[in-house]
Amino acid sequence: MSDVARAAGVSIAVVSYALNGRPGVSAATRERVLRIADEFGWRPNAAASSLRTGPRAAGLVLTREAGTGAHSTSFLDFASAVQEVVAERGFALLLQIVDSAEAAVATYRKWWAERRFDVMIVTDVLTQDPRVDALRRMRVPAAVLASPDVCQGLASVWLNEDEAYSRVGTYLVELGHREVAAVTASRALHRTRLRLEALTRVLDAVGGRLIHEATNATAEEAAATTRRLLTAPIPPSVIVLDSDQMAVAALNVARRLGLQVPWDLSIVAGSDSALCRLATPSITALPLPSRELGTAMGRAVLAVLDGQPEYSWVELAGGVAVRGSTAPRSR
Amino acid sequence: MSDVARAAGVSIAVVSYALNGRPGVSAATRERVLRIADEFGWRPNAAASSLRTGPRAAGLVLTREAGTGAHSTSFLDFASAVQEVVAERGFALLLQIVDSAEAAVATYRKWWAERRFDVMIVTDVLTQDPRVDALRRMRVPAAVLASPDVCQGLASVWLNEDEAYSRVGTYLVELGHREVAAVTASRALHRTRLRLEALTRVLDAVGGRLIHEATNATAEEAAATTRRLLTAPIPPSVIVLDSDQMAVAALNVARRLGLQVPWDLSIVAGSDSALCRLATPSITALPLPSRELGTAMGRAVLAVLDGQPEYSWVELAGGVAVRGSTAPRSR
Numbered sequence: 001m002s003d004v005a006r007a008a009g010v011s012i013a014v015v016s017y018a019l020n021g022r023p024g025v026s027a028a029t030r031e032r033v034l035r036i037a038d039e040f041g042w043r044p045n046a047a048a049s050s051l052r053t054g055p056r057a058a059g060l061v062l063t064r065e066a067g068t069g070a071h072s073t074s075f076l077d078f079a080s081a082v083q084e085v086v087a088e089r090g091f092a093l094l095l096q097i098v099d100s101a102e103a104a105v106a107t108y109r110k111w112w113a114e115r116r117f118d119v120m121i122v123t124d125v126l127t128q129d130p131r132v133d134a135l136r137r138m139r140v141p142a143a144v145l146a147s148p149d150v151c152q153g154l155a156s157v158w159l160n161e162d163e164a165y166s167r168v169g170t171y172l173v174e175l176g177h178r179e180v181a182a183v184t185a186s187r188a189l190h191r192t193r194l195r196l197e198a199l200t201r202v203l204d205a206v207g208g209r210l211i212h213e214a215t216n217a218t219a220e221e222a223a224a225t226t227r228r229l230l231t232a233p234i235p236p237s238v239i240v241l242d243s244d245q246m247a248v249a250a251l252n253v254a255r256r257l258g259l260q261v262p263w264d265l266s267i268v269a270g271s272d273s274a275l276c277r278l279a280t281p282s283i284t285a286l287p288l289p290s291r292e293l294g295t296a297m298g299r300a301v302l303a304v305l306d307g308q309p310e311y312s313w314v315e316l317a318g319g320v321a322v323r324g325s326t327a328p329r330s331r
Numbered sequence: 332m333s334d335v336a337r338a339a340g341v342s343i344a345v346v347s348y349a350l351n352g353r354p355g356v357s358a359a360t361r362e363r364v365l366r367i368a369d370e371f372g373w374r375p376n377a378a379a380s381s382l383r384t385g386p387r388a389a390g391l392v393l394t395r396e397a398g399t400g401a402h403s404t405s406f407l408d409f410a411s412a413v414q415e416v417v418a419e420r421g422f423a424l425l426l427q428i429v430d431s432a433e434a435a436v437a438t439y440r441k442w443w444a445e446r447r448f449d450v451m452i453v454t455d456v457l458t459q460d461p462r463v464d465a466l467r468r469m470r471v472p473a474a475v476l477a478s479p480d481v482c483q484g485l486a487s488v489w490l491n492e493d494e495a496y497s498r499v500g501t502y503l504v505e506l507g508h509r510e511v512a513a514v515t516a517s518r519a520l521h522r523t524r525l526r527l528e529a530l531t532r533v534l535d536a537v538g539g540r541l542i543h544e545a546t547n548a549t550a551e552e553a554a555a556t557t558r559r560l561l562t563a564p565i566p567p568s569v570i571v572l573d574s575d576q577m578a579v580a581a582l583n584v585a586r587r588l589g590l591q592v593p594w595d596l597s598i599v600a601g602s603d604s605a606l607c608r609l610a611t612p613s614i615t616a617l618p619l620p621s622r623e624l625g626t627a628m629g630r631a632v633l634a635v636l637d638g639q640p641e642y643s644w645v646e647l648a649g650g651v652a653v654r655g656s657t658a659p660r661s662r
Contacts, residue, residue, distance in 0.1 A: 219605035
C-alpha cells in the first residue's frame, strides 16, 4: 500500500479507501489508485480468497487483427491441447477476442484486478509488443508463444520457424530458384520477421532476391496478391504463402492464369493440412505442430504456476513436406 | 438444505458439513451431497458473493467429437461475435474442450457448483442430447444453438437449415438430378438429421434417391468417401458436402478420377468461404452466417440474464450461392 501511495502521490489512507471501495475518494483518484495498484499486482481480497482454492483459469486474449489465431483452424488445435494439459489441475481457458494488442493489455489489467485468471497466455506476438511489456510490469504470471529474446523473461514456448524457413529457402535455392516471393500476414508479427529474415539470408548468399508482400492473411488477399505478382514484369518462380488456405488460393489463381504448377510456378505453404495434401497438385508445405505447441504451452502454464516463471521450451520444426507443387526452376 | 438432505437421505447437519467442507463426513457422502446440491442449483456462498458483482462469464464447452465447432474456422467467427456482444457487460467466455457430451455435463456441474459462469452456451446439439436435459434439470441459465423443439424450454438461437437444405434440394431437382449424395458429419448431430430430412423430402417428391454417407467431417474422410461414391456401380450425379473444406477435397478427388466438374459431377458445399469462391471451378455453396449467429447468441445470453429464459431467435438462412460447380444432369 505504501508503494502504491508513493507512486500515486496520495496518502496510505486514500489508497486504502480507494482499494476497499469506500466513499471519500474522488472517482478520478480511485481510478488512478486502482490502476497503479494493478501494476503493483494488487488483487481484491475477497475475490482472491474465494478463488485461491476454487476457480482457476489460464487467460487467453486473442487479437482480431489479420493473421492471428482468431482466424485459423489450427488455433483450435492449439487451444484444445493447452486446455487438455491445464485441465489436469482443474483449469479452464478464459477467452476473449479483442481488436488490438492495446485492448488486450486493458483486458489483462481488468481481469488481473478481478483475479479472474492465474496465468496469461500470449500468442501472435508482435515485434514491438505492448502485451509482453505490460505483463512484465504488472508482474502477472504469463507464458508467451515466442522465442525467449522477445519474452523479456516471461516463460516462452516457441517453434524454431527461423530454422524451418531456412530449410524452405535452401530447398528452393537448390532447385535453382532465385526470385522468391513471400506472401505473409502483417509485418508487425514477430514470426513474419523471423520468416523473412531466414529466407533473405539464404537468398542473399546466392545472389537471389526476396519479394515480400504483406497481406491480411485471408485467402482473398492471397489470391489478389498472387495475381499481381504473376502479372508483374519480373514474376517470381516460387511463391511461399503463410498458410494452407492462402496457398490453395494461389494455386487456383495460377491455374486461372493458365500457368502450370509446378512447371511454371512453384508454391509452398507455410502450414500444412489436408487441404495441401488433397490439392491438385498436392502442395509442398511446412508442418505446423499446433497440437504439440499447445501441449508445450499447457506445460509452460503449469511450470509458471509451480514457480518457474522463466520456463522455456522450443518445439522443433519438422522438415519441408515436399509434394507436387514445387519443381526445379524452368526459366 | 432440507431438500438436499431429504434427497440424499442424510440429516441437515450432514448437508451443512458437506457443503462447507468441514470434517466429520465421509468422502463418499460429501460427494453425493455435493452432487445432489448441484442439481438443486446450490452454489458455494463465498464464491457467489465475490462473483456476484465481479467476474462474469458465459460458459462454452465444446466437444472434440467429429464435425463440431472444435474443428471449424467458422467457430471462431461465432465465438468472436458472441463475445463482442457479451463484453458489453464485462463478460468473458469460459471455454473448455472435452471428449463427449457426457463430459460436458460433468463440466457444467463442476463449474456451476464453483459459480464460474452465469449462462452456459450449448452448440453442436445432438438428436438425443444429455446436455440440454442436464442444464434444464440443474436449472442452469443456458442458451442453445438449435431449434426450440430440442431446447426443452431453454433459450434458443437457430439457423433454419431445414429451409436452406430444402432450397438446395429443389435447386438440384430443377437441374434434373435424381441421385443425390450427402456427405455429412455424424448422424448423431441434430443438424445432420434436419439436413437429411429436408433433402429426402424434396427428392421423394420427384422419385429421386438420397445416398447418405456419414463421416468424421474431415477433408480426408470426405475425399475417401467421394472416391467410393464415384466408383460405385450407380454413382450420384451430385454430391452435397457439409463444409467448404470437404467440398474442396471432393472437387480434387473428382479431378483425379478424370471427371469434369460440373459436367460429369455437381458439387455443393454446405458452408461457404473464400475456399469455395476461389476453387476452380468455384463451388456452389450455402452461406453459413457464423458471425450473425454469434451475435444472436450473444443477445440470447443477455436476454437470459435479463430474465427471459425462453428467449428464441431464428436466423434466416440465405439462398444458395450458385457457382461453377453445379450444372444440369447430363446422363
